[in-house]
Amino acid sequence: MRHVIAHTAVYVIATLLVGGAAAFGTVRSRQLVIVDEAMLLSRHEPATAHEFEWGDLGAYGYARNCANCHSPDGTGWDQYPPLRPIAVTFPAEAARAYLIDLHLYGLSSARWRAPMPRMHHVTDAELAAILNHVVVRFGGADAAGDRLFQPADIAARRGQGIGPRDVDRRRPAP
Ligand code: HEC
Incomplete structure (x- = not known):
């Protein structure tokens, strides 16, 4: 009988240890991802209009939110339009509004x-950076x-x- 109790105790303790380690690892790695992303985004939150450094954030944001559909260089494929034809209508006022609204x-x-699904969850800074990436690098x-x-x-x-x-x-006529 003592045997059984001792065995059971060992199993319970081992299970707790392994389970705890796994849970800790998962939580920790999620935290790291969130912290990295928050750091990246906050670094690009501009103090004034002149300080808006959109370069890296635009490339990162495009790769993360757009490249799957419009392809990494914006040429599009299949049912997804190329971005250059509309990007060259920038900086007309109607084109600016359209690019934001879509x-x-x-x-x-x-x-x-x-x-095109709406992307209203993307922050103001990230979306502005992505649009600059599109109009400058593709358009x-x-x-x-x-x-x-x-x-x-x-x-x-x-x-x-x-x-x-x-x-x-x-939509402005391209
Ligand atoms: C799930 C696929 C998908 C994703 C992700 C996506 N798009 Fe689109 N996008 C489309 C489709 C499809 C259209 C065409 C919709 C239509 O005309 O009905 C479109 C249209 C556009 C247009 C307008 C093109 C024109 O000629 O009027 C622009 C600009 C654009 N997308 C930019 C982006 C950017 C920038 C991102 C990332 C923030 C993005 N899209 C993410 C699928 C996508």
Whole structure:
């Protein structure tokens, strides 16, 4: 009988140790990921408009949120449009608005066989950086001369209560 109790105790203790280690490892690695991401995003939160360093954040944000569908260099494939034709309409006012709105509210048109899902969860800073990445690196906008996107431009267009088809109606002719 003592045998059985001793064995059971050993199993229980071993299970607790292994389980605890696994749980600790999982929580710890999730924390690390969150902390890294928060650090990266906060580093790019600008103090003033002139200090908005969008370069790395734009490349990172594009790779994370867009490249799957539009391909890493923005050329698109299958049902996903290339981004250069619309990026070159920047910096016209209508194009600026359209580029922001299609991310905040989604886009549904007859031109492509799929809609674009809305990406309103992306932060103002990350979305502004991604849009600069698109218009400068794919559309050839002048990073020094053109009025690029600022986080405040994104914030100003949130909360319009419009949908993917309204966005399509506002699309500027490329
Ligand atoms: C799940 C796939 C998917 C993801 C992810 C995605 N898009 Fe799209 N995107 C589409 C589709 C599909 C369309 C075309 C929708 C339509 O016209 O109905 C589109 C349209 C666009 C357009 C408009 C093109 C035009 O000619 O009017 C732009 C600009 C764009 N996407 C940029 C982006 C950017 C930048 C990201 C990342 C923040 C992104 N997309 C993420 C699928 C995606």
